[in-house]
Amino acid sequence: MSSRKPDILLIERGLLEHRPLSRFQSIFRFRSGLFSEWERIRLEFPSSRLLYYHPDPELEGIFARSLGATALQSLASDEPLHLAADDRGRPEKEIQILSQKPGIEIRTSSRLSLFRILDDLDGSIQQDLDLIGRARDTEAVADIELARWQWLTGPYHALSGVSVLGNPGNLMVHPSCEIGPGVVLDAREGPIILDEDVRISAFSFLEGPLYAGPGCRLDNLRLTGGNLLGAGCRLGGEVENSILGDYTNKHHEGFIGHSVIGSWVNLGALTTTSDLKNNYGEIRLKLPVDQFPDYDSEIVEVSTGRIKFGSILGDCVKTAIGTMINTGTVLDAGSNVFGGHPPKYLYPLSWGLTGRRYQTERFLADCEKIFARRGQSPDKEMPTLVHRLVSGKHPENMDFLGDGI
Incomplete structure (x- = not known):
């Protein structure tokens, strides 16, 4: 005892x-x-x-x-x-x-x-x-959480037809994973852990250190520099040294680098982040002081102390196809980004770049619909949290009646 x-x-x-x-x-x-x-x-x-x-x-x-x-x-x-x-x-x-x-x-x-x-x-x-x-x-x-990790004791996936670089002992691949022909797993820089029901399409390249959560779909993907992928992510294109939360989609071409991205984010095709300034200068973020920021909130600069850093994207952010995100950009939770280059900081539940809010009831209805496609549902507290975010003076976009972009 x-x-x-x-x-x-x-x-x-x-x-x-x-x-x-x-x-x-x-x-x-x-x-x-x-x-x-x-x-x-x-x-x-x-x-x-x-x-x-x-x-x-x-x-x-x-x-x-x-x-x-x-x-x-x-x-x-x-x-x-x-x-x-x-x-x-x-x-x-x-x-x-x-x-x-x-x-x-x-x-x-x-x-x-x-x-x-x-x-x-x-x-x-x-x-x-x-x-x-x-x-x-x-x-x-x-503990139920520990029980979920019992598979790490082996046996692992046989990895037939997979090219392995580095120490095979650095590979921990759940036996339920599906890995297409010609996939390269490069464990020279760190371990690669592929959790239950991860699927990887042919000719993808995955470099460690890497953790891919249950149910990830990795298609035509180049993954380098160390990454953490939450459950149910769907990724393609190129991702370097980033963290992505649960059920986040970046399923098409485009580059995400040195970025921290929340859950339930959807990045339209060709969405790309910059992670290095042209002059190799230090990257600074712009962030609001207020816990629940409005468009007249004070904005301050926060130093990252580094020359390589991409972006921070909050939960439930959506970007249109071809969105170019500059170095050190912060897209706050619930933003729907379309209509050009987003500014260095975009407020929670922003509707495009117009300075207007995403209508809260429509946002919540869209979340219900999006979560349901993955067999999930929003937390019961989410409506309260969303309404707190728009409790300031700035109006919601009451003209929005469509299904989103």
Whole structure:
């Protein structure tokens, strides 16, 4: 019987660069290796109580439920971790107060740097493989998340007709995968992990480090530089050193490089990101200060500290065919991009480049339709989260009655 683990407090700092990826879910659920930070904590501390803090009280309640955690604001005043209302809204002071309380381990979202995460995907994948190995020897073996990874113990796919470069021991391919003739798996730079029911068309080239989630469809694809692909992604063309969330589509020609892309994104044919400035200068992002930005919100520049960085695309972003995305562009969640080159920052639920909003009820109806095509449905909290995003003064596009672009 294991000793009692400490309470784990997840503190979401609301960093500006995290917000486009955390409009509809906590950033703790963002995949940064085989796992998200939330999944790692569940495996590492299976018997611990999870608590969750967010600077916005309403988001704290919503995201805590999706994390299976207790919202910090719901704790009774006699709880050791109770935080007085006067102490909320000042993250540095809050963390200082909470870190001094006994029996607690704090994990803050500031540990996740979107600007450094792409540099060592090999290390992130290996750490998660090690975590799975350790968890097998604990009570977590019955955990449903760990059970899903039992296939990593083998046997693996026979890889008949596949060209393998590098150490074959770096290949972990689920036996249910379908791999066409002439596919090249290059494991010289890191492991390649292909999860259940991944399908790869003939003559695709996949370079490690790579994780492709269950149900990915990889067709006529060149994948290089280290990549993480969520469940159900459909990809073609060229992708380099990027992270793509669940059910994201880039199924046609075009280039995506050094980018961080959310879930349920659809990139029209020939959509391309730039990831290097012509003068090799440092890449800076433009991001709004407000948690729920409107078109008159203050915009600030955020340094990435690097000369190679593509774009950040939030959940449910859509781009028209031929969209060219400049270096360091941020397309916030729910944007429908058409009509030219998007600006350096595009607000949530933007409708084209007109400065108008996507009508919220139509957006939600479109999400229902799009999710259903993959046998999924939006989270029940999504309408609340969407309406929070457009709670400012800028009007929705009430003229829009079509089916989208």
